[in-house]
Amino acid sequence: MNEHSPPPPHERVSSLATHPARLVQKGFEQGQTGMVITDAKGHIVLANPAFCRLTGCEPATASGQPIEHFFASLHEPANLPAATNRTNASAATPSWQQEVLCRHQEGESQPILMTVDALLDDKGRPSHYLRTFINLASQDGSRIGGRHWVHVDTMTGLPNWLLLRDRLNHALAQAERADQGMALLFIDIDRFKAINDTAGHLEGDRLLGELARRLNGSLRSKDTLARLGGDQFVILLEKDATADAAQAVAERLQEALEPPFIANGQRLLLTASIGIALFPSDAQDEESLITGARSAMYTARKRGPGRLAFVNQRLTTQLKEKHRLENQLSEAAHLPEKYFDIHYQPELATTSGRCVGLKAVLRWRQTRRGKRMPADFLDIMNRLRLGVRLDRWAISRIIADRQRWIAEGLPSGKLPVSVTLSESHLAHDTFDRRPLDHFLRSQETAPLEWLTLEVPEGAVTQRLDDAIHMLKRIEKLGVRLAVSGLGTQPIDLAWLARLPFHQARLSASLTSPANDSERNLAKALCHLLDSLCIEPVITDIDDAASAALATTLPAARVLGDQLCPALAPEALDKWHASHLAAEP
Known part of the structure; x- marks a missing residue:
């Protein structure tokens, strides 16, 4: 064959079959x-x-x-x-x-x-x-990287029902051995089917992935979030999961869903109905916990979107009351003139019984319940970060009352006045972006030597460095400072000596008339404060026993309902006039 002749047909076909383009x-x-x-x-x-x-x-x-x-x-x-x-x-x-x-x-x-x-x-x-x-999911149930997909929800990457059952059984056994509580939260996304049908199933799948990430980001590492299927999730809370702890987690989950979701360029607002079952009070086994939590979820959903409910209806009622109280307090804090009053409790000299000062007390007016004491709403107020707002209104109101007393020549205008601050008032990140000393400096009034600000002990110990700088700046304005709640926790003498306190408020409830050791400790604490140039003041003298006890303590000032309750300004004017007339 001539070397220049074309190859035979079968060789040309073979060559074309192995050509790179054909192989590609x-x-x-x-x-x-x-x-x-x-x-x-x-x-x-x-x-x-x-x-x-x-x-x-x-x-x-x-x-x-x-x-x-x-x-x-x-x-x-x-x-x-x-x-x-x-x-x-x-x-x-x-x-x-x-x-x-x-x-x-x-x-x-x-x-x-x-x-x-x-x-x-x-x-x-x-x-x-x-x-x-x-x-990524092969036929034998394994996943690239060795992760077993049979135990994982392919859409969200969360544990599925099989893995949840395994962890739930293990958690139940551990909780029973350690005599600890446990909680199960059943979560159903409100109106998700309608959103899924409107946005399309593929976009709905992506939303479920985003939902899973947000929910998971609100949990501790030891908690388990699993997807049961559809838009239903379950959360397993271990290690002493009380009703309060489960409620706090549920509220964090609702907050995590508050920012809008984006689907096909549109902003969607999603909420969840959450049912909570507790071990061992509601159920003692796996099936009963799941059934109870699911039933509670349906109860929550009947009340409207974004609600939660416990299996125990008493807990649900308490939760409903708590939410109602929070909503009312939040509204009231933004309209304090309408919902709050300032009353004044006289501080009396231990020896003479003369009125030597006034303690301002916040009263919350409620139509159905009358006036609530601070102890009824103080924790909620701090949790909702309303304390600074109410404190500033109270200080402005106290200044206005004192100016009236002075203008009318009333004896109350000559007395020092103290008021308790919320724990958050030592922080710089306040609602109006003004530190406390800037707020006080802006008040149109004479020097503030007559004003005493009481700082809760817990606020000082938690923010010691911030407290030192803030309190020293306040002291330069002439304001006197007191620490309240002293003695309820171990006392660090080092920080007490470093801070510019003039007074310390001690509750009479710290001691018992029948307990000599408690009375001796209270006396020792008063002497210790005196050695630090801090004046002890005995508060909460609300019965005859604590009134008798107060006379045995080395404190110059006392106050409490047994001696005189907190009075509205008009009632205080009348009380003061009669009190002065009765003095020898």
Whole structure:
């Protein structure tokens, strides 16, 4: 055969079959990895059979469709700036990958690793993109990296029902051995089916992933969040999970859902109905806990979106009352003139019984319950961060009352006045962005030597460094300072000596008339305060026994309902006049 003659036909066919272009075509058509070529705008030009099997679409149907109609992103693209979106990610890099969720037309969703490579033209600009889709869940239930997908919800990455049952059984056994409490929260997303139908199932799947991340971010590492299916989740709280702890977690979960969700460019507000079952009071086994929590969830949902309920109706009633009280207090704090009054309790000299000062007390007016004492709402006020707002209103009202007393020549105008501050008032991050000393300096009044501010002991010990600077600045304004609640916790003499306190308020309830050791401790504490140049004042003398006890303590001032209750300003004027007339 002449060396220049063409090869035989069978050799030409074999050569064409092994040509690189033909091999690439075979790999694209016969490979088990889903592959798609899109144009620069993300519209499908070619889709291989593996991709069509993965998504359940026909090649003819896929052609021309936007690629993002076939998946939802579970995570941001790797190696890309956060501001870069998926479609235009090529502007930053010619290649990237991300985990996505592909939804088959029959409804099943699968986790997929999508890799994107830009195909460049002669000028180095992306003209097309090659996307490959690798299924992360294999047929034997394992996942890349050795994670067993059979125990994990493929859509959210959370534990599924199988893993939850295992952890729940283990937690129940541990709680029973250690005689500890445990709680189960059953969560149902309100109106999610309607949102899913409107936004589309693929977008609904992505929303579920975002829901899972927000819920999980509100929990401790030792708590378990699992997805039962659909829009239902369960949370297992271990280690002494009381009703209060479970309620606090439920409230954090509701707060986590407050920022709007984005679906198809629209802002969606989602809430959750939450049912709570407690071990061992509500149930002692796995099935009863789940059933009880689910039943409580239905009870919560009947009351409206974003509610929670306990299996125990008494706890639910208490929770409802708590929420009602919080809402009322929040409204009242923003209209203090309408809902609050300032009453004044006389401080009496231990030896003579003369009125030597006044203690300002906040009273909350409620139509049905009359006037509430601070002890009834102080904790709620601090938790809702309303203390600073009410403190500042109270100080302004006290200044106005004193100016009236002085203008009318009343004896109350000559007396020092004390008022208790909330714990949050030593912080710089106040609602009006003004530290306490700036607020006091802005008041149009004479020097404030007559004013005593009482600081709770807990606020000082928790923010010692901030307290030192703030209290010293307040002292420079002439304001006197007192510490209240002293003796309820171990006393650190070092910090007590460092702070510029003039008085310390000690509750008469710290001692018992029948307990000599308590009385001796109270006397020793008074002597200790005196040695630090801090005047002890005995408060809460509310019965005859504590009044008799106060006379045995080395304190110059006493006050309490047994001696004289807190009075409205008009009643104080009358009491003061009669009190002065009775003095020898």
